Amino acid sequence: MLKQPLETERFWIRELNEQDVDGMFELDSNPNVHAFLWKNPIKTKEEALQTIRFIQQQYIEHGIGRWAIIDKQTNEFVGWTGFKFITTPINGHVNFYDVGYRLIERYWEKGVATETTRACLSYGWAHLKLTEVYGMCHIDNLASKNVLQKCGLKLIEKFILDEMPCYWFKTTKLATANY
Structure with missing residues (x-):
C-alpha cells in the first residue's frame, strides 16, 4: 500500500478514493482515451465508482x-499511474507487476505519463522491492510505446491480447537505474 503520496515536480501520486469519481468518469468515458483499449468507454459515474472500488480491492x-495523479497547482485529477499485480495469464506470464497509466485527454503530450511512471518505478524498486516490471500497449499507440521506452522498459516482443495486437515490455531495477 502507498502509505503517503509520492511527489514529482508537478504531481502528487496517491491511492484512488471515491472523491475521484468525477475525474475517473471524465477519463474513462472519453472514446479517445479508449481508442487503444477495446473501444469500450464507460457511460455512467456508477461505472467509474465501480472501477475505483475494484482498484481499492486490489490494494x-x-x-x-x-494510483491517482493529482496536479499540484490545481489539485485536479489528471488520471492514474502505477502498478497492477496481474494474476491471470497474459503473454505466457502470471503473477507479475504491470506498470501503466491513463490520462485525461487534455493532459496528453505534456510529459505526465513519463514523469509519473518514473516516480512509480523508483518507488517500486526502493519500497516494494520489485525485481522486474512489465508493461504493454497496443502496437498503434506510439505515445504509450515511447513513454515505456523513455522509462527504461525494453521492447521484448509483439503478442495478441484479446484479439488486440500489443507490444510487451520488461525492465529490472538495474536496467532503469539511469532513467
Missing part, C-alpha cells in the same frame, strides 16, 4: 493497484 488483496 487490499495485493498491496498494490493503480
Whole structure:
C-alpha cells in the first residue's frame, strides 16, 4: 500500500478514493482515451465508482493497484499511474507487476505519463522491492510505446491480447537505474 503520496515536480501520486469519481468518469468515458483499449468507454459515474472500488480491492488483496495523479497547482485529477499485480495469464506470464497509466485527454503530450511512471518505478524498486516490471500497449499507440521506452522498459516482443495486437515490455531495477 502507498502509505503517503509520492511527489514529482508537478504531481502528487496517491491511492484512488471515491472523491475521484468525477475525474475517473471524465477519463474513462472519453472514446479517445479508449481508442487503444477495446473501444469500450464507460457511460455512467456508477461505472467509474465501480472501477475505483475494484482498484481499492486490489490494494487490499495485493498491496498494490493503480494510483491517482493529482496536479499540484490545481489539485485536479489528471488520471492514474502505477502498478497492477496481474494474476491471470497474459503473454505466457502470471503473477507479475504491470506498470501503466491513463490520462485525461487534455493532459496528453505534456510529459505526465513519463514523469509519473518514473516516480512509480523508483518507488517500486526502493519500497516494494520489485525485481522486474512489465508493461504493454497496443502496437498503434506510439505515445504509450515511447513513454515505456523513455522509462527504461525494453521492447521484448509483439503478442495478441484479446484479439488486440500489443507490444510487451520488461525492465529490472538495474536496467532503469539511469532513467
